[in-house]
Amino acid sequence: MKFSEQWLRELVNPAIDTDTLVAQITMAGLEVDDVVPVAGAFSGVIVGEILSAEPHPNADKLQVCVVSDGHEQIQVVCGAPNARAGLKTSFAKVGAVLPGDFKIKKAKLRQVESFGMLCAEDELGLSQDHGGIMELAADAPVGHCLRDYLGLNDKIIDVDLTPNRGDCLSITGLAREVGVLNKVAVKFVEPAPVESVIKDAFAVVLEARAACPRYVGRVIRRINPQAVTPLWMVEKLRRAGIRSIDPVVDVTNYVLQELGQPMHAFDLAKLSGSILVREAQDGEKLTLLDGQDIELKAGTLLITDEKGPLAMAGIMGGQSSSVTSETRDIFLESAFFAPLAIAGRARSYGLHTDSSHRFERGVDWRLQRKAIERATELLLEIVGGEPGPVTEVKSEENLPEVARIRLRHARVNQLLAFDMPAAEIEEILSRLGLQLSAGDAGVWDVSVPSYRFDIEIEVDLIEELARVYGYNNLPVKTPMAALPIKPIVESRVETRTMRRTLVALGYQEAITYSFIEAGLQKQFDDQYDAIALANPISAEMAVMRTSLWPGLAKALQYNQNRQQDRVRLFESGQRFLPQGGELVQENVIAGVIAGSREPEGWTGKAQKVDFYDLKGHVESLLALGGAAQQYSFASASHVALHPGQSAAILRAGKVVGYMGALHPSLIKALDLDGPVYLFELKLETLANGRLPRFSELSKFPESRRDLALIVDEKTAFDALRTVALKEGGDFLKEVTLFDVYQGQGIEAGRKSLAIGLTWQHPSRTLNDEEINGTIQAVVGALKSGFGATLRE
Template sequence: MKFSEQWLREWVKPALATQALADQLSLAGLEVDEISAVAGQFDGVVVAEIIAAEQHPDADKLQVCQVSDGQETFQVVCGAANARAGLKTAFARVGANLPGDFRIKRAKLRGVESMGMLCAEDELGISDDHGGIMELAADAPLGIDLRDYLNLNDSLIDVDLTPNRGDCLSIAGLAREVGVLNQVPVNPVTITTVAPTCADTFPVTLSAPQACPRYIGRVIRNINLDAQTPLWMQEKLRRSGIRSIDPVVDVTNYVLLELGQPMHAFDLNQLSQGIDVRLAQAGETLVLLDETEVTLNADTLLITDANGPLAMAGIMGGAASGVTAETRDIFLESAFFNPLSIVGRARNYGLHTDSSHRFERGVDWQLQRQAIERATALLLDIVGGEPGPVTEAVSAADLPETPVVRLRDARVNAMLAMEMPLETVEDILTRLGMQLSRREDQAWDVTVPSWRFDITLEVDLIEEIARVYGYDNLPVRTPIAQLPMPPIAEKEVSLSRVRRHLISRDYQEAVTYSFIEAGLSALFDPKTQPLALANPISAEMAVMRTSVWPGLIKAVQYNQNRQQLRIRLFETGQRFLPQAEGGLLQENVIAGVITGNRDAEGWVAGKDKVDFFDIKGDVESLLALGGSPAEFRFVASEHPALHPGQCARVERQGEVIGYVGALHPQLLKQLDLNGPVYLFELQQDAVTAGRLPRYAALSKFPEMRRDLSLLVDEQVSYDAIREVVTAAAGDALKKVTLFDLYQGQGIEAGRKSLALGLTWQHPSRTLTDEEINNSVSAVVVALTTHCGASLRE
């Protein structure tokens, strides 16, 4: 919000210079973005009147004007199209200094002597307007210095308010803050009730009371729109960035800036039967004041009459019912709109207005009657007229409640790290407009004023105390806290260790969004209906992910599009699984993806692509961190996102904990990926749960090894063979190694040859050949019985 420093000082007079005032506001949370002068640096410019204006004898676009400053008459050559006899304007005498270090000298223009210069606003640094020389009021006193006449020794302060401080979007709100910060009185304008001089009213109906619980209106007849807005009001509006339009619009804008209450004036003769505040209906349209036509959404709050929409409530009025030069009777409105009914509506139509900016942040819900009385008094002074009685439609049940917040002495002192005197607390809160009632339990009941929508909790009050007291006045103390070392379970593998392990295997950690596109979720997990967000950021982030894979695949897609072909990513995060009985299961998982060459580029590196066994090996090494790799099994399976022939489910003691495999070829094509791509996703708890380490002495006795070459059906897995061998070989079996796999010439179709190395070692004695031979025989019998194996000759 941009405001005039002089206007603020009419309300409150702190003993501070401009920069000190700006610094104080910034430290109090009202950040000042810029301080600028109302006008450029100039002198020697006075109010003058053009007595006569004639065509220049040698130039079509120049006029020779006779200009009087009340004492002398000067001849001035001027090129402005609006220069005319009887106009009062800004006159720079010979010797005057204008912005840019431009000095006015006696000159000749096309052979005609010019004794000064008639100035446009941009030439004096007042605005960017260069449409002609300045046009001043007809009653402007001749010869007076223009800086004094327009009161240009002023500064503009631009405050960037946070959304919670809508109460400071007015001179009244800013003055209240400055008064509190400096402990000086605030002198608000006197608002008196204007007595009606006619009995005319216009009925109002609230069809949407939750959105508009209070609507106040007043009829004013026989106004004179030929009257001019006073110079002081025009200047205050201009310095706040608002252009003067006509007296009625200027007054509503002035009250908006002064008190913070947006208002609107309708041409009474364009209204039919009565005002109805309601939501839009399907297909309704409205031509706005800026002449654009909009098709209204069903959630848009409207001001309507019997003929249809008149205005978008709290945003912008309609052109058909707006005040024009022919208007003689007006209906003045002052309403309170619930912020939730206005927020976001202007953006839906590509609009942003001073009214919507304030209503979205919250307007004082008890301010409407004061505003309409203030606007009425100003209008009567400027355009005259006959006011009717104030009409108020209100739904008391839908008005905001006045919050009462309990504030404890101990809580204040604990959060501010000091013993704050009770008198200081009461003084600060009282000057902020709050009412305090002392309790018996060393606390206050604080009634929050209607203009502070942002105070609902005890911490909000403490923040206000700290802000006004001054953050730089609070003590600086080193916090003292007891920080006991948390126990680390020996059976648990820390997540940081898991991350380090994957990084050591050439993975990079990724962090992807928990929100994904609904269509992408269906590709990876078509059987699960994900939780949809009520208010998604975009269509690409509309549902909660049921798997981490979609985010990782999008990351792969992003990298491949930028010529990064060797990719290894992992992520630890949550997936969100809706439950049949209701609710949402948030499950921690560890997921990864690999694609591209097996080895990084190098002069000794191969060109082989990664395959299923690369990612299976990564997963096996990850599962071995807990010290119980034998508890895990990989079982051929199916998953809708994985290749039917390259997919395995991972089990721990019979419980499925995840999947590993190649991305389905159809998904590769749909997502336009360079394949193959391999994925895994595991439950985090199953990976990090380990076993308690136990000491065991190393055996000093020799190992005994026997090799077996077996023929089995190609459907028989090595895991099944390993389990049978382990069960049959006895307790001394130390290791089973698969060191060869062969299919081809010499092997029957549908069969495969496996070569196993079996190693025995006893902890306390040397094993005999007889014991080993018996164990080998038992293993062969078991493999023949359970796996259909035979020894290869």
Template sequence: DGLFELPADAPVGQCLREYLGLDDAIIEVDLTPNRGDCLSIAGLAREVGANYAAQVACPAIDAVAATHDETRPVELLAPAACSRYVGRVIRNVDLSRATPLWMVERLRRSDIRSIDPVVDITNYVMLELGQPLHAFDLAEIRGGIRVRLAEEGEKLTLLDGQEITLRSDTLVIADHERPLAMAGIMGGEHSGISDGTTDLFLESAFFDHIAIAGKARNYGLHTDASHRYERGVDWQLQRQAMERLTALILEIVGGEPGPVIEALDEQHLPKPVTVQLRKERVSQMLGLDIPDADIEVYLQGLELGVVASGAGEWQVSVPSHRFDISLEIDLIEELARLYGYNRLPVSAPKASLSLTAKPETRGELPVLRRLLVARGYQEAITYSFVEPGLNKLFDPQSEPLALANPISSDMAVMRTSLWPGLSKAVLHNQNRQQPRVRLFESGLRFVPQVNGELLQEPMLAGIAAGTRLPEGWANGSDELDFHDVKGDVEAVLGQGGALDSFRFEAAEHPALHPGQSARILRDGELVGWMGALHPQLVDKLDLDGPVFAFELRLEAIVEGRLPQFSELSRFPEVRRDIAVLVNRSVMAGELLEDIREQAGAVLKNLRLFDVYQGKGIDPESKSLAIGLTLQHSSRTLTDDEVNAVMDKVVGSLEQGFKATLRK
């Protein structure tokens, strides 16, 4: 707003639009993060030249001769983060001079405001070549330059006036006494250019993008320099940018340049990349045959060095500014882009389908999922990576596979059980006022074997806590117990029609309550565990107990049994109930299994309908009430036949379990 001031030498009477060069077009370029080489006029010119098969003529940048021999020592104390640092001393600059209008206008159209001549020139060269640059007030540098990692808690006031506390992973440019700038992000206020500055120290450096990535965001910053360094900067550009910067400074604000200072650590510099390209692979990936000559023209247009190494094969040298090219597929992508995606052949997808036999006895995981959902569970998906200590709490006997490069210390090993992830999910819900939790998960567990192999076993696991039924006026507030979850497990095991092949046995598991745990066997083979989580484990995990869990080997439980037709009997059923006294240690399941074996084919239904311990019986005993339903398929059973079956059953119980029939 207000008057627009023009330079004193502006020609009176000339059209302002013509004088300022306003008849111009501004092109906004939206780049993907891998193409940091296009964040400059030179980079865009290379790209346009390649797309239009035009020769790109970049203006020559000549070396500026030194007029004095003053330098500053440069030490690379963090060579992995900064392997090349180029500097230069310029004496006796005149900052009273203004930035030329043509430069101010070009910066404005690039959305960069003019600050002072030196800063404007560094920004201008950055836009030209893509190399971020910085200028220090030489008078504020104590001794030499040290490129190092910050000390934890060091303070630095930035050019925008903000004081920050540096972390130890932040790369800084420092002198022998204090930090001067956050490397690749922003300079410090005390070492910046001011109206009284007469001598400069110029910086042009290569910072590894890993060392800069995310650091600006950690401090709530984002600068043009950090934007470029995070995406990668040409590691061979620093000296060229320094010469261009020097020439413009001398032209605009004058000065006396010293020699170029270069500190280099070749061990940590990026190495030149050569990639093999095969025409056969190009044709396979793109679905068409591009002539050899065209392939070479496209690659040479991108300034790639191309040397034929055989029929339909090339060794391609990648220029330093194309740090996104390292594999053959990267070159094929470039060929597709230059050839034209619109020219690639289009064909409908084709797939040959072959019918494969599916055993009718084999169940499917989706069926089990729907079953558990119908019983009130919700499916969860947890990480396969878990915290080592948590995994050891649930499975102390296994040595889990450690990750070479974990995301974090909480995800450092592969799980040997699905319970750790599910228990964390229960805690997450309980901490958010969701006390009634029913979760299940199907996934792999990873168990290293003695021979060095890794067993990746599909598992189905569940976990439950809270009340038996959802809150409601018609529902009680009874807590979930062992038998509720056992019923859920039996429903899963019985899905294939082979529930009678499974057996629950009382056994101890390190993660389960010693008195409320059972192993699950199928024909003598261990297929899973269930029970209440151990009280000590519940306390360590800060869970609201009791919490019940089960885990089953999926491959061992999905194999079912073919349904077989059984003719409905037209003859009456006979129901007989017995109550037997047995020792408290006797498992009801073993008792029922023996009854089935003794009763034979006439037994149609068997049910344990009561368990009693208390007044009237020995404290070390328990009473089991069992109902037997007998029926013959082709005739009516006589009383003598029924009595014979019952006598056989009772006799076997007395002999095998020392059972006593209650009268």
């Protein structure tokens, strides 16, 4: 928002210079973007009056003017099309200096002498307008210094307000802030109610009561359409970045800048029936004031009459009901529109106006009648007319309520890190316009004024105290807080530990997208129907992943396409599973390996990774929690895995993951260099380990017995191991598989498994009789459970 420093100082005038004022406003949270003079640097320019303007004898586009400076008549050659007798304008006499250090000298134009220059606005640095020389008011004092007459020793301050400070989108709001910061009284504009002269009123009906809970209007008849906007108003508007149009529009714009209340004026003769505030229907059309024809969208808030739309509420008026130079009777509008009803609407039509900018941020919901009275006061002064009574229609239940907040002194001191005196708290909040009443000891009940709609909770009040007190005046302290030490669950394995383990095994961490292509998702998981995105970025990111494998497989493909022949990747993240109409987000860790077992070297022939390389990596993860013996591997089928090289990983009989070789069809579809092996495990299961427990090392020797068992070729060693541990007694430490044999001497469909069983007692040496008895129990259990026989 741009504003004139002179205008601000008319309302509040602290004894500080411009630089201090700017710094003060910025430190209060209202950042100043720019400070520029209202006019260029010039001198020697006065108010001149053109006494006569005759055609130049030697040039069609030039005129020879006789200009009075109040003392003498001076000849000036001018090319402006609006130069005419009787016009008062800006006159740079010989010796004057214009912006850019341009000095005015005596000159001869087409054989006619010229003793000065009649200036356009852009030549004085007032604006970009070069359509003609300046046209000053008829009562402008001839010979008076132009800078003094127009008050050009002023600066325009451009403030960049945060969205929550809509209360400062007016000169009154800014003056209130400056007054608070400097403890200076503010001369607020308080218009007296204007008595109605006529009884004419225009009916108003609120259909969209929630979107427009208050609408205030007034009829003014028989205004003077030939009136002109006074210079002081034109200048204030210009310095706020607003171009003067006509007195009625200028007054509504002036009230907008002065009080912060957007207004609109309708040509009463162009209205029919009554004003109706309602939402638009699809297909309705409106021609805006800027000439743009728009097709309205359903839900857009409108001001209409019996004939149709008149204006987009809170955004822009329509051309059909606009005030023109022929207008004699007007209907003034001042309304409160709920921010949510206006927010985003202007942008949806490619518009942005001063009104929408304010309504989107919030306008004082008690300001509408005051704005009508102020606009009426100004209009009667400028264009005359006969005002009717003020019409106000409102919906009390939809109007905002006055916020009441409980403020604790202890909380203020805690957040600001120092003891702010209670008297200073009361003084600052009172200057801000808040009403305080004492409650319990050290507690205030605070009533927030309607223009501070950004203050809703206790910390908002404390922020105001810090802002007005001065952020640079707050003490610098190291924050202190009670931070209890979070207990470490010893049985829990942290995810970072799993990551470090995989990194130590040669893996690199990958981060892939949570959204994948629907067809790829089906190839990797036929158990779940992935949730489709309503508005996907692309077809390759259409569904939410139910497994990390598709992303890792694509990452492997990317690397192999760039000549990376040994790849080990892992990822920890979420998969998204639809269950019972709900979305379950499950944390998992997954990995993929492909290529050679070891990095390239001279020590041996490169060998490809196999199933048991992956199994060893998975077992390293399972062992982190100290509960490796609780896990088991079972042959299982999976749509993404090779039928003969896939396994489910179980804990307490429940599947917690899968591992195996990637299915040949997927290797072909993705054009991968196989074989490729993958695993995926539930993180929560992995993280839940066994509580560490001290176990003293035995001083006594181990006893080992080896068995060669012939079993069915489909029997897994893990099943034999489980039975052996159960039957081997309390002191059986380890069951190891050290040889597998099929071939000569072993019948078809059978295999030989050589296993080693190791016992150790913590306090004595086990004797042969104890070991032999236990071996017989183990062999008997294996024979009955698996049909195992000892190999001869």
